[in-house]
């Protein structure tokens with residue numbers, strides 16, 4: 001008890017800053033791995049760590065030896081098995097505005113135009129029951145996806161979007177990728193979702209739309225060929241059966257939230273400079 005009191009008495013301001021940073025990093029890490037395979041894994045590692053420490057205290061030498069060696073081999077296995085999660089985490093860190101200039105720095109009028117054109121094109125495709133897959137890039141660069149398709153580099157317009165997805169035309173198969181107000185490519189191949197809990201009635205178009213949002217911060221608009229239903233995918237989550245107005249509001253909000261976060265950050269930086 002006395003020891004604990006001594007430690008508490010000796011805590012200085014820098015120790016508090018130190019602890020706050022560590023707590024923040026752990027919180028962010030937890031938010032990243034929440035509801036992923038890695039959450040179970042962390043629990044497993046904690047159990048192993050506790051068991052190793054207990055076997056050490058209880059002087060169970062053989063068990064302790066086995067557990068320690070398991071941990072060493074396990075660490076290498078972890079890097080291999082959880083490569084996608086690690087990649088996602090590093091991409092997340094790379095996306096922070098401290099390190100890069102956002103490619104989603106998109107003007108207000110550009111957002112309005114994008115929302116209108118994508119919204120109206122989606123409405124028309126839905127009414128005609130033409131399947132579509134439209135990826136709107138934000139901060140995570142999607143060059144790898146763009147390279148799998150046919151380059152277009154044309155200004156976003158409802159006419160062009162509808163035209164691309166008309167069945168039996170060369171570019172209708174696959175996804176369109178939009179960067180700012182440009183259609184970068186069509187006929188792109190997207191990674192399929194790794195989520196095992198996804199509704200079984202959803203086919204590969206929806207799985208591909210979800211997949212790319214698990215690896216990036218893009219938003220994906222999906223029109224079902226079978227039912228004409230409009231869905232949107234973001235952060236690995238699918239929202240289904242939207243009408244055109246709700247879709248427009250969703251895309252608009254998604255960009256506005258991002259811009260507000262950025263604006264707050266820059267305002268804060270300027271204020272700090274002026275002080």
Ligand SMILES: Nc1ncnc2c1ncn2[C@@H]1O[C@H](COP(=O)(O)OP(=O)(O)OP(=O)(O)O)[C@@H](O)[C@H]1O
Nearest residue numbers: 131173174175189190203204205206208224225226
């Ligand atoms: N990995 C992928 N990347 C991009 N597009 C894909 C991918 N996989 C499938 N697609 C698109 O989805 C189409 C097949 O859709 P499928 O019928 O399997 O999906 P669905 O989710 O049931 O959608 P729908 O309701 O439109 O039938 C393909 O023709 C192709 O255009």
